[in-house]
Amino acid sequence: MPSDPSGDAGRSDASFAAWLDGLRFSLDRSELEAVRAAYHQLARMNELNRKPVSLSPGTMHPGTDE
Amino acid sequence: MIAAPPFSSLAAAARAIKSKAISPIELVQTCLDRVARKDSALHAFITVTAERALADARAAENEISAGGWRGPLHGIPIGLKDVIETKGIPTTAHSRTLQHNRPQHDAAVVERLREAGAVLMGKLSTHEFALGGPSWDLPWPPARNPWNSAHFTGGSSSGPAAAVAAGMVLGAIGSDTSGSVRSPAAFCGITGFKPGYDAIDARGVLPVAPSLDTVGVMAWTVEDCGLLFEAVGRADRAATPSAVIAPGSGIDIKGMRIKVLRHFYAEDAPISTENQAAIECALAVFRELGCTISEGRLPALPEWMACGFIILLSEVYRLHRGRLETSPEQYGAAFRNIVSLGAALSEDDCAVAERKRMELVAAMQILMEDCDLLVTAVQNGAAPRLDKASPWAVFMRPSQAMPFSVTGQPALSLCCGYAEDGLPLGFQVVGRRCGEAALLRAGQAYELATDWHRRRPPCW
Numbered sequence: 310m311p312s313d314p315s316g317d318a319g320r321s322d323a324s325f326a327a328w329l330d331g332l333r334f335s336l337d338r339s340e341l342e343a344v345r346a347a348y349h350q351l352a353r354m355n356e357l358n359r360k361p362v363s364l365s366p367g368t369m370h371p372g373t374d375e
Numbered sequence: 376m377i378a379a380p381p382f383s384s385l386a387a388a389a390r391a392i393k394s395k396a397i398s399p400i401e402l403v404q405t406c407l408d409r410v411a412r413k414d415s416a417l418h419a420f421i422t423v424t425a426e427r428a429l430a431d432a433r434a435a436e437n438e439i440s441a442g443g444w445r446g447p448l449h450g451i452p453i454g455l456k457d458v459i460e461t462k463g464i465p466t467t468a469h470s471r472t473l474q475h476n477r478p479q480h481d482a483a484v485v486e487r488l489r490e491a492g493a494v495l496m497g498k499l500s501t502h503e504f505a506l507g508g509p510s511w512d513l514p515w516p517p518a519r520n521p522w523n524s525a526h527f528t529g530g531s532s533s534g535p536a537a538a539v540a541a542g543m544v545l546g547a548i549g550s551d552t553s554g555s556v557r558s559p560a561a562f563c564g565i566t567g568f569k570p571g572y573d574a575i576d577a578r579g580v581l582p583v584a585p586s587l588d589t590v591g592v593m594a595w596t597v598e599d600c601g602l603l604f605e606a607v608g609r610a611d612r613a614a615t616p617s618a619v620i621a622p623g624s625g626i627d628i629k630g631m632r633i634k635v636l637r638h639f640y641a642e643d644a645p646i647s648t649e650n651q652a653a654i655e656c657a658l659a660v661f662r663e664l665g666c667t668i669s670e671g672r673l674p675a676l677p678e679w680m681a682c683g684f685i686i687l688l689s690e691v692y693r694l695h696r697g698r699l700e701t702s703p704e705q706y707g708a709a710f711r712n713i714v715s716l717g718a719a720l721s722e723d724d725c726a727v728a729e730r731k732r733m734e735l736v737a738a739m740q741i742l743m744e745d746c747d748l749l750v751t752a753v754q755n756g757a758a759p760r761l762d763k764a765s766p767w768a769v770f771m772r773p774s775q776a777m778p779f780s781v782t783g784q785p786a787l788s789l790c791c792g793y794a795e796d797g798l799p800l801g802f803q804v805v806g807r808r809c810g811e812a813a814l815l816r817a818g819q820a821y822e823l824a825t826d827w828h829r830r831r832p833p834c835w
Contacts, residue, residue: 310719328719334703334711344712347770351688351716354681358727362674362734 310352321352380542381405383831385599388545389447392439399439399450403432403494406452410496410543413834416524418516419537421457422465423497428452431494438492447602449492454544456535457498458505458581459590461485468581469501471514472698472705482579484548484590484607491606496544499534503710505550505583506531506691508766510707520563520758521832522798527764529559529754535593536563540832546594546603552583553683553769554753554776556591557788561801562758564790564830566818567593568600570811572783574612575604584690587683587780596828597787597818604811612811626820628664631813632746634671640752643676644773647756653792653800658750660824661817671742671749673778674735680773682735683781685720685728692717709766732781739782748817749805751775753788757798775803785811787818790827799827 310324325348329336336344381397382388391397407425414420435450460466460478462485467473481489488495500518502508509517509527518533520526521541528537532549536559539547549556551569560567568591575590582588592603604612635658640646662668673679692699695706695714703711743749752775765771779786785806792800804821806814822828 310721310724324719328716331718332703332715333700334715336712337708340708340712343765343767344716347713347716347767348719350770351685351719354685355720355724355727357678357681358685358724358731362731362738363678 310355321349325349380409382545383829384596385451385545385594385602386447386596388451389602392450393444395439399432399435399494400429402450403428403452406496406543406545409541413541413543416519417521417537417541418518419499419534419541419543420454420497421467421469421500421515421534424464424495427464428494428496435492435494445492446606448488448606451493451546452496452544453488453493454496454499454535454538454547455485456501456505456532456547456549458501458550459484459548460579460581461495461498464498466498466581468504469513469515470503470706470710474514478579480579483576485579487607488548493606499538499547501533502531502766503707504581504695505552505555507709507713508768509761509764510709510766513707517761519761520798521834522564522758525760526758526798527562527761529562529758531555532559532591532593536560536565536567539563539565539593539595542831542835546592546599548603548607549591549593550580550583551589551591551780552587553687553780554774556593557753557776557786557803560593560788561754561790561799564799564832565593565595566597566600566790566828567591567788568604568815569779569786570604570608570612571785571808574785574811575608582694584687586690587687589780589783597789597815597822600787601815601819604815608811612809626816626823628666628817628820631666631748631817633661633666633668633748633750634742634746635668636671636673636749636751638672639676639775644755644775646752646754646775647794649794650752650754650756650800654750654752654802657789657791657802657821660821661750664820664824671746673742674738676773676775676778678731679735679778679781682728682731683777684769685724686732688714688717689720689725689728692720713766736782739778739784743807747807747810747813751803751805753801753803757794757796757800779803779805782808784808785814787814789818789821792827793830
């Protein structure tokens with residue numbers, strides 16, 4: 310699936326339409342927006358997985374006593 | 376007037392059974408009466424195995440009378456999430472697809488319970504195949520929260536949490552793929568223990584995502600969860616709960632090093648301010664017990680969620696793809712719609728998520744090098760109303776429970792207070808890999824120093 314919907318919305322929408330076409334069941338109209346939002350969220354997750362782990366300074370060092 | 380349960384904890388009942396102050400038959404009958412009177416409002420049970428329970432109780436009574444007490448679970452009423460296979464007893468996964476499924480074998484955890492002499496009370500509600508959220512288009516309604524039946528139990532071990540919190544069973548076995556034991560425990564004010572990934576044999580438990588699935592235990596107290604884990608967990612991981620033998624003895628955790636993952640619940644996905652305040656109070660308790668508290672930081676919560684959820688979705692889709700293609704109408708809409716999104720994932724998406732998982736596990740190992748426990752949130756606050764709980768919530772905000780499913784570490788969900796509306800608030804204490812015993816010890820020390828686990832819901 311496209312991994313950057315925020316940067317390429319048209320491509321992502323086309324991909325969503327293709328996914329919908331591939332379903333073997335019909336989607337309830339009331340569910341469509343929730344499913345679309347979830348699909349795009351999934352694409353954002355894919356994008357995040359492709360970025361390096363964001364090690365913050367505190368990750369690498371012992372914490373400071375409170 | 377419903378009779379109050381004769382014991383408010385599994386451990387207390389175990390002591391009484393051992394000393395023959397109560398018979399297993401009396402205890403089981405009281406719990407069955409409570410199921411008969413309460414479950415029509417709570418829907419915790421899918422199948423009540425009353426005859427089997429009374430037969431188990433009679434067998435336990437005969438054996439104990441003859442001097443054959445097997446251990447703390449002997450004669451204790453236990454419930455099973457309905458994804459755990461039971462020979463000849465319906466195992467539905469709360470799904471129409473398995474409505475008539477009667478397995479030919481018991482799951483490994485059921486065999487262990489039987490060896491321990493536990494009494495099977497029945498099979499308990501879940502979300503369909505332990506995924507998603509409350510659904511109304513399934514053969515059984517979703518479970519309701521005993522603290523307020525208009526509210527959500529959390530899930531997916533929804534029935535186990537409700538049944539324990541309402542005193543219908545004294546302990547329950549659930550499963551946890553991304554928080555399914557810990558989250559409902561928090562919403563229902565009980566204790567939920569997800570041990571390490573392979574610490575309880577998962578054979579015979581219907582899978583969600585096999586690389587994340589973990590069998591977990593639920594009860595009112597950490598002590599109870601320790602007893603359950605001792606009976607069903609790997610022998611080399613079990614704690615040695617002493618309370619059955621010596622009730623009230625203190626537990627020394629002085630010097631334990633705790634890191635707080637405050638950024639998860641204060642920055643990355645902020646939880647309610649009252650839950651944040653309650654976690655601060657819990658940290659003060661650990662400080663009083665002699666633990667050292669410091670701040671810990673890990674990659675941000677959305678990174679854990681992205682990794683864990685892509686793995687989860689790809690695995691659950693592979694398991695259900697065939698039936699989704701041939702007979703999708705057999706599933707509820709929420710499960711069908713969520714799992715079908717797995718068709719959008721490529722092999723490369725899954726490989727990337729697996730690689731990310733290794734990086735995140737490495738980051739966790741570095742963090743844990745100089746500490747014994749982590750403390751963080753488990754839920755976003757108190758339980759929402761059931762009619763506001765969406766199966767799509769998993770897409771809306773990252774789960775506070777997911778990081779420790781990704782790493783396979785043991786984690787406890789404990790009560791740390793109550794919201795203004797009287798609903799429980801929880802938090803998470805996380806141990807090192809293979810550190811179940813130390814985690815349970817710390818949890819029990821916290822419990823002995825607090826009173827939250829003594830409160831009971833209004834319906835009690």
